[in-house]
Amino acid sequence: MNMMGGILSASGLFSKQSIFILMVGTMLGYVVLPIFLLETSSFYPESIQTRSNKPDPRKLESGDDIMSRLIENKKLLSVQSMPTDRSPNIMETAVLGDHRRKKILVTGGAGFVGSHLVDKLMMEGHEVTVVDNFFTGQKKNVAHWIHHPNFSLVVHDVTEPIMAEVDQIYHLACPASPPHYQFNPVKTIKTSTMGTLNMLGLAKRVKARILLTSTSEIYGDPQVHPQAEGYWGNVNPIGPRSCYDEGKRVAETMMYSYKDQSNVEVRVARIFNTFGPRMHPNDGRVVSNFIIQALQKKPLTVYGEGDQTRSFQYVSDLVDGLHALMNSDYDGPVNLGNPDEFTMKDFAKYIKKLTESESEIRFLEKTQDDPSKRKPDIALAKKKLGWEPRVTVEEGLSKTIVYFQQVLDEAGEIIPTGPGASKPQN
């Protein structure tokens, strides 16, 4: 009796249709599937195919067997993490000898300033670890480093302790735009206080040098103009900006307490308003708002009469300043900013001119405790670091306008964040 006849007589239930399906299925299983598998296997990298060549655990491996396994593993790793025609290209960076290559932690490294700093440190050939909770930062800001062997990304909140072995810590983690730091003021305070405490504890344990990105906001609504480092400031301790201002003031205090009590090597940068590509289009700061409004021909929103002043520096200058400060011998607070000062009214007109926009300028209600003037005295940075801004505001704005135009081309319409507290958007 042949096989088909056996099945038929055994069941007595099969229709002609089901016999046909059975025959086709058998053919698929025995003939087509093996051919298909043979064919498609050539699409997979060799390393993936070799995964099935697992050694027999009962067999004792010889030295040669172990060597060939190592070679296979290396092939597997190289396919997964090194550039091939299938995987992303890796940016070429300087190669530093072991004694010069540093292990550097950048908290807040996925944010606007942090990501530019990471670019510089990576290009120099250091091993960089970014710690970020993505509150206001974006993964895309560091996505170009993800496959680089010198780069690590740790999604972590600095208010929780963290263990790592590092030589330097750039501690930037903290929301910086008023609508975002006011969205959850208690969290902003925790980030500046508990976050800085944890980073100082880490710096103390591993004997790393730590740099805090403090802010011109520690001068509050200043009664001295321009502001030099010796000025103690004029801060409302219970206003809407206090979670940020007082948080940073305490953070500075902690830096110098750890220096005095535990000999931690500290650096403190007091950063003045900074702008450039990778600013979050919805962060509600004046540069992003005005440019996005002007490019969309929407009204430029000036808060109050627009007589308050700010001085704007381009992000690459700031990054150079942070780097110079970290690697200098000076451990007092240092202002980093561009003294080029504008009233917000004039700044709105300036952005209109640079974007060739016909937008109207609309005056909205003044926001509480908005500092009336701000301009850095940078004599100390010049003297101690040999640093001063090199990019003019106009040059920097031109680059930033190109960036925001690209963002708009990708995103379509953007409604800028207004003056009130606001959750960061993606």
Ligand code: NAD
């Ligand atoms: P940003 O908001 O773009 O970057 C801050 C980064 O910190 C983000 O990636 C955010 O996700 C991360 N972060 C926030 N809270 C965190 C937490 N609890 N744990 C881990 N990560 C956290 O802001 P930025 O403009 O790049 O500012 C960077 C630093 O510079 C901040 O410390 C800010 O206070 C300081 N600063 C900036 C300016 C400026 O004009 N850009 C001015 C003065 C000071």
Ligand code: UDP
């Ligand atoms: N810390 C940390 N990583 C470290 C060392 C310390 O996150 O590698 C944290 C630690 O959990 C503590 C903080 O830093 O909350 C301050 O540490 P420190 O040793 O100064 O203080 P202590 O632990 O004695 O209170």
Ligand code: UDP
């Ligand atoms: N500002 C404004 N319109 C906006 C955003 C901000 O007039 O759409 C003003 C704000 O009131 C402040 C200045 O611009 O006086 C700078 O604001 P920003 O939020 O950029 O930074 P700040 O220096 O206040 O932290």
